Structures are given as C-alpha cells and as structure tokens.
Amino acid sequence: MNTDKKISFSISFNPAWVLSKREDMVLPIDRFTFELKKKYEVTKLDASLTDCSGVIDIPDDSNPAVMQKEIEDMLAQLYHLEADSKVYTLTVDEYDEPEEEAKPADELPSVEEIIASETTSKIKEKIETKKPEIKDETLSAMERIKDLVGASEFKEIAEECVRIAPYIQKHGTFDAFTHRSYLVSVNDGYGLSTYLNLFADLIEEHGLFKFASKKRVTEVALLPPQTKNPMESPFSSALSCFQKSSGGKIVCIDISEWMSNTDDKEFRDFLKTIDLHAGENIVFFRVPFVEKNILLELHNNLNDQLFVKDFSIIPFDSQELDVCAQALLTEMGFTAEADAWDVFRQRITEEKNDGRFYGINTVRKVILEMIYLKQLHDAGSGNDDSVIRKEEILDLISFSTGLNQTGMQMLSELVGMEAIQQRVEEIIAQIETSMHNESLGSPCIHMRFVGNPGTGKTTVARIIGKILKEKGILRNGNFFEYSGRDFCGRYVGETAPKTASMCRDAYGSVLFIDEAYSLYRADSFSTADYGREAIDTLVAEMENHRTDLMVIMAGYPDEMEKLMTGNVGLKSRMPYQIDFPNYSREQLAQIFLGMVKKSFTYQSDFENAVKDYFNNLSDELMNAKEFSNARFARNLFERTWGKAVLRCQMAQKKCTALAVEDFRLATAEKEFQNIMQKKNKPIGFI
Numbered sequence: 001m002n003t004d005k006k007i008s009f010s011i012s013f014n015p016a017w018v019l020s021k022r023e024d025m026v027l028p029i030d031r032f033t034f035e036l037k038k039k040y041e042v043t044k045l046d047a048s049l050t051d052c053s054g055v056i057d058i059p060d061d062s063n064p065a066v067m068q069k070e071i072e073d074m075l076a077q078l079y080h081l082e083a084d085s086k087v088y089t090l091t092v093d094e095y096d097e098p099e100e101e102a103k104p105a106d107e108l109p110s111v112e113e114i115i116a117s118e119t120t121s122k123i124k125e126k127i128e129t130k131k132p133e134i135k136d137e138t139l140s141a142m143e144r145i146k147d148l149v150g151a152s153e154f155k156e157i158a159e160e161c162v163r164i165a166p167y168i169q170k171h172g173t174f175d176a177f178t179h180r181s182y183l184v185s186v187n188d189g190y191g192l193s194t195y196l197n198l199f200a201d202l203i204e205e206h207g208l209f210k211f212a213s214k215k216r217v218t219e220v221a222l223l224p225p226q227t228k229n230p231m232e233s234p235f236s237s238a239l240s241c242f243q244k245s246s247g248g249k250i251v252c253i254d255i256s257e258w259m260s261n262t263d264d265k266e267f268r269d270f271l272k273t274i275d276l277h278a279g280e281n282i283v284f285f286r287v288p289f290v291e292k293n294i295l296l297e298l299h300n301n302l303n304d305q306l307f308v309k310d311f312s313i314i315p316f317d318s319q320e321l322d323v324c325a326q327a328l329l330t331e332m333g334f335t336a337e338a339d340a341w342d343v344f345r346q347r348i349t350e351e352k353n354d355g356r357f358y359g360i361n362t363v364r365k366v367i368l369e370m371i372y373l374k375q376l377h378d379a380g381s382g383n384d385d386s387v388i389r390k391e392e393i394l395d396l397i398s399f400s401t402g403l404n405q406t407g408m409q410m411l412s413e414l415v416g417m418e419a420i421q422q423r424v425e426e427i428i429a430q431i432e433t434s435m436h437n438e439s440l441g442s443p444c445i446h447m448r449f450v451g452n453p454g455t456g457k458t459t460v461a462r463i464i465g466k467i468l469k470e471k472g473i474l475r476n477g478n479f480f481e482y483s484g485r486d487f488c489g490r491y492v493g494e495t496a497p498k499t500a501s502m503c504r505d506a507y508g509s510v511l512f513i514d515e516a517y518s519l520y521r522a523d524s525f526s527t528a529d530y531g532r533e534a535i536d537t538l539v540a541e542m543e544n545h546r547t548d549l550m551v552i553m554a555g556y557p558d559e560m561e562k563l564m565t566g567n568v569g570l571k572s573r574m575p576y577q578i579d580f581p582n583y584s585r586e587q588l589a590q591i592f593l594g595m596v597k598k599s600f601t602y603q604s605d606f607e608n609a610v611k612d613y614f615n616n617l618s619d620e621l622m623n624a625k626e627f628s629n630a631r632f633a634r635n636l637f638e639r640t641w642g643k644a645v646l647r648c649q650m651a652q653k654k655c656t657a658l659a660v661e662d663f664r665l666a667t668a669e670k671e672f673q674n675i676m677q678k679k680n681k682p683i684g685f686i
Contacts, residue, residue: 006095007064009071010053013088014210018050018174027172028079035074050210055095068092141201149320149327153311154195157182158202165206174279177208181274181283181306185295186313189358192252192286193219195313199282200250209282212248219286221254225261234258235270242277252284259287259294259491262301271305278306287491289315289501294493315501316359321348324360328367329388336370336388343390344370346397349478352505355486369396399462399479407467411460415594416587420460420578424467427576431473435547444546445473446573449554451580454629457554458512460578465510465550474550476508484518484555487534495530496537503541503549510550517559520566535567542573556625582622583629589614592633600641601657609660613667639666 011032018028029047036042041057058067071090075081081088139147145158161177168177186192200216203209218241223234233239234257241251258267274283285302287295289312299310316324325344329336336344344366351362370393377392378384411421427447434443445468449457462479469477480502487502489495503511513519519531542551553560553574564571583591589611596602614633621627628635641655644662648655666672 005058005060005062006055006097007058007067008053008055008093008095009067010091011051011071011088012210013050014086017087018210031078032075035078036071039070039074050207064092064094141198141205145198145202148191148195148198149323150316151191151195151313154184154313157309157311158199161202161208162206165208169207174208177203178279178282179307181278181285181302181308183285183287183295183299183302183308183310184313185287185289185310187289187315187359189361190289190313190315191360192313193217196250196252196284203282210248215249217250217252219252219254221256222258224257225264225266235266235273238270239273242273242281248281250282250284252286254286256287256491259290259298259493262298268305271302275305288489288494289313289497290489290491290493291496317504318345318348321359321363325363325367328364329370332367332371334371334374334386334388337390339390340370340388340393343393343396345478346399349480349505350398352502353481355482366396407463407470410463410466414456414459415591416583417456417460420456420580423578424460424464427578428464428467428471428473431468432471435473442547444542444573444575446542446546446551447553447576447578448560448574449552449578449580450557450560451554452556452582452625452627452629454627454631454633455580455582456630457580458514460580461510461512461552461554464552468510468550474508474510475548478506478509479512480506480509481512481514483514484516484531484534487513487519487538488530495533499534499537500541503538503545503551507545507548510552513551513553515555516553517555517563520563532566535570539567539569539573543569546573582627585614585617585622586611588617588630588633591630592637595634595637596640596658600644600655603657603659606658606660606663609663613663636666636672639669639672642666 013028029050029052033042033045033047033052036054036056037045043055043057045054046052056067068090071092072083075088079087083090142158142162145151145155148155164177168174184192184195186195196217196219200211204211204216220237220241222238225234238251238253241249241253255262258264261267283306285298285308287298292312295310295312299308302308322341322345325341326336347366347369348363351357351366370388373393373395374388408425411417411424414421431443431445434440447464449461451457458481461481465474465477465479468474482502487495487499489498519535521531538551541549551574553563555563557579564574592610592614593602593607640658640663643665644658645655647659647662
C-alpha cells in the first residue's frame with residue numbers, strides 16, 4: 001500500500017464478553033489483530049487481554065472516519081457485532097508522529113517466544129532494553145509496589161500475579177485469577193487503600209482484569225452480628241457491591257466484627273452470595289493484624305466456600321516510620337536536621353501513648369505540622385528556607401522541659417522526692433554494676449511503681465529513661481506511656497500481636513504502664529477479657545529483651561500486689577519496687593507555687609492564701625484513695641490562671657501576675673468546693 005498518511009486506533013472489549021469467548025480456539029483480541037494485520041500495515045501494536053491499540057498506514061484519499069467504518073465492518077463479520085452493541089469501544093484519530101520515535105515493534109521478541117523461554121521479570125528486562133530512554137517515565141505498578149516500605153507478603157502476591165499473567169492470557173484461564181479472593185490482616189492507617197489501588201493498577205496493566213469505571217476500589221464494613229435494625233442486615237452494604245450493574249471492581253469487605261462468627265449460618269449465606277458473583281469482582285476480606293494461627297483459622301473458614309489467599313501487613317517499626325516520614329518530607333520539598341528528627345520521634349511516641357495510632361496517616365499529619373511550625377517560625381524571623389531545625393518545631397512536643405538538664409538534675413528539682421531520688425540512684429548503680437560485670441549475669445531492669453494518683457510516678461519514670469540513656473544502659477531512652485487496657489485487642493487473636501508491637505516500639509526505651517492492675521481480673525472468666533493474654537506476652541517480651549527494654553508498671557499498692565499473681569513469672573521479672581507516698585499539705589502548696597513561678601508573678605498575700613488553703617485540707621481527704629495529689633494542685637493552678645487571663649482580657653492588658661481574687665474564684669468552683677465540703681462533713685448520720 002503506497003501511503004504517507006497514518007491513523008491511530010484504540011479498541012477496548014467488554015471483559016465479561018471476552019470471558020464468554022474463553023472456549024474459542026482463538027481469543028477475540030488475537031483474532032482481531034490477526035485480521036487487522038491481514039488488511040493493513042500496522043505498527044506500534046500494543047495488545048492485552050481486552051485492549052488493543054496501534055498505528056495504521058492509510059491511503060491518501062482515506063480518513064479516520066472511513067477507517068473506523070472499515071474496522072466496525074470487520075468486527076461485524078467476525079463476531080456479528082454492531083457498533084452500538086456496547087461490547088466494544090473504538091476510537092480512531094489522526095496520528096501525529098512523535099519527534100523521537102520508538103524502535104519498531106517487530107524488533108521485539110514475540111509473546112510466544114517470551115512465554116516459552118523466560119519469566120515475566122525477564123520479559124520486562126528484555127523489553128526495557130529495546131525502548132528509547134525516556135526521562136521521568138512514570139513507574140509501573142510493580143515498580144511502585146517494590147518501592148513500598150515493608151509489606152513483604154503483599155509484594156510476593158504482586159510478583160506472583162506478574163509471573164502468571166502471560167500464561168493466563170495465553171490459555172484464557174481468567175476464571176482461575178478472578179475467582180481468587182484475598183484475606184488481608186492489617187491495622188488501620190497502614191496503607192490498605194494504597195495497596196488496593198496499586199493492586200488495581202497492577203492487574204489492569206497486566207491484562208488480568210478490566211474495570212468497569214474509574215472508581216475501581218470500594219471498601220465497606222460488615223456491621224456487628226448483634227445489630228438490631230430490622231430494616232438493615234449487617235451485610236446490606238457489602239451485598240450492594242455485588243449487584244449486577246456494579247461489577248468490574250475490587251471490593252474490600254472489613255469482616256472484623258464477624259471474626260468469631262464465621263461459622264454462623266448468616267455469614268455462610270453471605271459467602272454463598274459472594275461465590276455466585278465470583279469473577280465479576282475481585283474480593284478482599286479485611287481483618288486487623290492478628291496472630292498467624294487466627295488468620296489461618298479464618299482462612300480455612302472462608303476457603304470452605306471460596307478460593308482464598310491470605311497475607312498480613314506487619315505494622316511499621318520505628319525505623320520504617322522514619323523512612324516513611326523522610327520520604328514524605330522530601331516529597332514536599334523539605335529536609336530536616338538530625339536533631340529535628342529527635343523531636344519528630346518524640347511526637348510519634350506521644351501519638352502512640354493514648355493507644356490509638358494510625359500508621360502512615362499519623363506520620364503524614366505530624367510531617368504537615370512540622371512544616372507549618374517551620375514556616376510559622378520563618379514568618380516571625382524573616383528566614384525563608386526548606387531546612388527544618390529543632391528549635392523551630394519544639395511546640396510539636398508536649399514534654400520539652402529539661403532538654404538542657406541531666407536526668408539527675410531534673411530528679412533533684414522535684415518536690416518531696418528525696419527518698420525516691422536516693423532509691424533511684426541505688427537501683428541505677430546496681431544496674432550499672434551488673435552491666436559491667438559478666439559474673440553477675442544480665443540484669444533485669446524492670447520496675448514497679450506503687451502509689452496513689454498524682455504522686456509523681458509518670459514524671460519519675462520519664463526521668464529514669466533519660467538517666468539510663470545518658471549512662472548508656474538504654475540506647476534510645478524514649479518514653480512510651482499506656483494504660484493497662486490499651487494492650488488488649490477487640491477481637492480474638494489481636495491482643496498478642498498488639499502487645500508485641502507496643503513492646504517492639506519501646507525497645508531501647510521505657511514502656512510505662514499506668515493502671516497496670518487493670519490487665520488482671522482474678523474473677524473474670526469471659527473469653528472477651530484479653531488482659532491475661534497481654535500479661536503473658538509482656539512477660540515474654542520482658543524476658544527476651546531484659547537489658548534493652550525497661551517495663552515500669554504503676555498503680556495502687558493493693559491492686560499492684562494482686563496483679564503480680566496474674567502470671568507466675570511477672571513478679572520475679574520486676575525486681576525493683578519504688579513506693580510513692582502521698583504529698584504533704586506543705587509539699588502540695590510548694591508544687592502549686594512552683595508552677596505559678598514558671599509563668600507568673602504574685603504578691604505575698606497570694607502566697608499566704610495558697611498556703612492557708614492547702615493547710616486546711618482535711619486528713620480524710622489527704623488519705624483518701626482517690627485523692628489526686630499533685631494532679632489536684634495542677635488542676636487548681638490551671639483554673640487560677642484561667643481566671644487571671646479572663647480578668648486581664650476584660651481590662652485589655654497582658655496577664656503577667658496572679659492575684660488573690662483569681663485564686664479565690666478558682667477555689668469557689670464546684671470541683672474544689674465539693675472537696676472543702678467533704679472536709680467539713682460531720683461525723684455520724686444526717
């Protein structure tokens with residue numbers, strides 16, 4: 001054909017229609033391209049399971065509209081397809097020659113040759129060597145998956161899909177792929193949505209699945225079994241994803257609430273419905289990160305009715321979170337000095353301390369806060385660069401005092417801590433001696449802090465971590481603070497990995513467990529109480545990392561003694577106990593005035609009013625188990641300066657001093673009045 005004109009074409013067949021032809025000797029795309037090349041000169045041909053594109057040489061007197069009609073006529077002869085049948089979508093346009101044209105497709109090896117001799121990874125390597133070098137080329141889905149932090153089991157599944165794709169295409173065994181479901185064990189905030197979308201890119205790029213719309217991924221959650229809404233089944237939202245008109249997507253169903261009920265008839269019927277629609281969608285079942293034996297049990301229950309592959313996404317450790325954070329910061333055009341990363345890590349520790357941490361989502365939030373604080377600092381200083389420094393982001397952390405002091409200096413400044421300071425020094429000296437004397441064996445450095453609320457247990461634990469870091473006993477010296485029940489999961493099999501992950505975060509640091517006694521309930525026989533499981537995991541971690549993890553359990557004296565009976569090995573692994581007595585009235589007044597001095601001035605009448613107030617606290621109150629000691633003083637201080645700020649705002653002046661009236665207004669509030677009323681309560685019956 002003598003021609004100097006070209007058109008480009010692109011055709012996409014409906015995946016369901018392609019699958020309906022899987023019994024044919026030749027698949028539709030192969031038959032189409034064969035007939036096309038018989039009639040026209042075709043170059044730049046690129047074909048997959050359902051799609052095909054290329055460039056056709058046409059006569060000078062022809063045009064795209066004519067060529068579109070000729071291709072439509074050819075399809076009508078081959079498969080009796082009309083242009084408006086919705087079985088295919090065809091686009092034909094003028095072809096603009098690129099400035100630098102790729103080498104002809106006929107220089108590449110044939111698909112048949114590749115399938116016969118090489119793996120898919122080698123296919124990619126061979127094809128890449130034939131392609132012209134293109135700068136800033138978009139990464140393939142597999143390349144982006146390989147760049148992920150962690151997620152080793154997900155990467156294995158992706159590589160498996162790439163390896164098998166040419167064989168599925170050659171033999172038309174698409175059902176074998178589309179009928180496979182996936183059971184993924186992953187915690188919130190650890191990239192599930194990202195993984196699902198990358199998987200969608202991957203299977204589309206390799207011709208394994210054709211999506212029906214731009215919204216390729218749908219995520220839903222099953223309601224709990226006990227949902228009492230007659231108008232809505234726990235499965236309603238999930239089942240709506242399997243309506244006939246909504247096929248051609250990835251559906252991810254969170255079945256966490258049904259982990260203990262997968263043998264129920266309702267759930268089995270739900271699986272039957274999914275099986276009826278197998279092949280129309282790719283189905284993922286999601287549960288939290290659980291023990292492997294629990295995941296295997298779930299896999300077996302699902303696999304009774306479905307073809308299921310399970311995998312886990314292990315929560316990121318501290319180093320992996322650092323890698324994610326640095327990548328995010330670089331992506332936003334910023335860098336951070338080394339000591340600024342110390343502030344970032346302390347903030348991440350604080351984020352974890354409430355028992356709720358959302359992985360990469362939390363990391364992204366903290367990175368954005370760092371950038372905001374840096375630019376706010378620049379706006380005030382007139383500086384303008386993209387390097388984040390420690391002093392620019394100190395507001396990111398709540399505990400930044402003592403940064404220029406040693407741990408011992410900080411301990412010596414605490415009110416009423418003389419006896420505790422002496423005890424801490426003795427313990428640290430003993431640990432140091434054991435560390436440097438092999439004949440004494442590896443020291444066990446875990447501790448029990450016993451005392452009522454507000455007696456300084458948390459503050460001292462934080463300082464001990466700093467001291468041990470300074471002495472080289474702990475390599476990090478960070479401080480992870482949790483309550484006892486934070487270690488307990490919501491579902492069977494979740495507690496042990498959750499506890500182990502929290503311990504792993506604290507390697508080289510202090511793991512402080514307040515209200516630790518809540519882990520052990522001697523009279524509890526409920527299978528939903530996971531406290532004992534958490535204790536067992538903690539004991540194992542305390543033994544396996546006895547010199548690289550300091551666990552400090554804190555709580556009331558009587559309850560802490562009961563806790564020690566929760567596991568036979570617990571007490572022996574916590575050889576050090578520090579008792580924290582209640583503060584005296586004088587010490588509480590001293591603590592209150594110490595907080596005032598840090599930010600405000602005051603007159604002698606203010607100091608006298610404070611001392612009178614604390615001196616009048618009753619013995620009954622001071623000895624009460626629920627009295628919050630220094631926490632009570634802090635609450636009163638915050639209420640007092642709040643009154644002072646309001647007073648100064650009304651007078652339109654800056655608040656720098658506290659007055660007696662501010663203190664009296666604070667003590668008159670209900671919380672503090674009730675305390676004074678209890679003090680004056682008469683003996684006997686009313």
